[in-house]
Amino acid sequence: MVDSCANPRCSKPLHYLRDGRIFIFDVASARLGPDGRPVRHVEHYWLCGTCATSMVVDCCPEAGISVQAKPVGRSVTQGMSVA
Numbered sequence: 001m002v003d004s005c006a007n008p009r010c011s012k013p014l015h016y017l018r019d020g021r022i023f024i025f026d027v028a029s030a031r032l033g034p035d036g037r038p039v040r041h042v043e044h045y046w047l048c049g050t051c052a053t054s055m056v057v058d059c060c061p062e063a064g065i066s067v068q069a070k071p072v073g074r075s076v077t078q079g080m081s082v083a
């Protein structure tokens, strides 16, 4: 259960889902299931409104879950027209 901001430097308590952004990841655990394959489960992370403006939660197989600076440039080019 998500109860606070995923940014360890913030940790603002979660009161309203309309504030901020939810990140959902399908992750494989180290535990193996009966079929010999890693057991998968869904993890939820939340960034508060302040942190969500400049950060994202990322998931990669090597490093796991991490809070990183939001990539710059994606939203800047959106909606621009080329003359």
Ligand SMILES: [Zn+2]
Pocket (backbone or CB within 6 Å): 005, 006, 007, 010, 011, 012, 047, 048, 049, 050, 051, 052
């Ligand atoms: Zn926060």
